[in-house]
């Protein structure tokens with residue numbers, strides 16, 4: 001068990017990739033705070049972890065609101081007395097070009113996707129310093145390999161790579177590691193939303209699979225296992241890194 005008795009807060013773990021990160025963390029012995037705006041989804045994640053003998057509690061958080069994030073930190077410390085790992089995973093995706101997007105939509109996406117990483121990190125860093133803990137941020141291959149109709153989303157995911165490196169540099173000497181994961185298409189919430197926004201969603205899904213060297217889209221547990229590695233002592237000399245978990249999507253175009 002790579003995360004025995006570690007306390008992990010995972011934002012956006014009420015569905016998709018975050019939920020499977022929570023499953024993998026719990027399987028590896030972590031006590032998980034399932035933190036999400038979606039209470040119903042968070043309760044389902046908690047239920048499934050407990051059914052498998054793991055330890056999980058839920059907390060309703062809006063990562064874009066400072067007071068809500070502060071309450072999450074208070075709850076975590078009151079419940080478990082410490083924090084070892086923060087997984088900044090919560091995000092939204094607005095599928096529009098810059099021309100079509102309103103300034104309100106741009107701000108909303110930036111505030112949740114990047115502001116959420118900033119606020120949660122800011123709130124938890126003093127406690128991570130005490131435990132020599134670490135942060136895992138969820139970016140995307142869209143941080144360096146962009147596609148049509150997701151300008152704002154790609155900008156947020158690139159910003160997370162920069163923020164990861166900056167925090168790694170600022171806090172490495174304090175024993176705090178900060179890394180991020182760049183998933184390719186994963187069979188989970190946001191990719192599903194992207195497919196549905198395309199003219200032919202079923203075909204878009206098939207086409208997306210064939211953009212990956214492995215000729216399929218990924219499973220959320222495959223990202224969860226990468227997050228466990230980065231959060232664990234197995235990655236003790238890994239910081240500031242962007243781990244690509246993309247089935248070869250970003251490596252180039254595979255044969256048809």
Ligand SMILES: NC(=O)c1ccc[n+]([C@@H]2O[C@H](COP(=O)([O-])OP(=O)(O)OC[C@H]3O[C@@H](n4cnc5c(N)ncnc54)[C@H](O)[C@@H]3O)[C@@H](O)[C@H]2O)c1
Pocket residue numbers: 011012013014015016017018035036037038041061062063064088089090091092112138139140141182183184185186187188189190191192
């Ligand atoms: N699915 C993919 O193919 C894919 C690929 C690359 C990167 N990612 C990244 O993985 C992460 C998870 O994506 P997913 O596909 O599982 O999506 P998802 O929609 O299933 O999960 C996102 C979660 O974030 C929560 N959330 C949204 N706004 C919030 C807020 N303000 N406060 C708290 N929680 C909030 C949602 O309720 C949801 O449970 C995101 O960071 C996304 O950018 C996903």
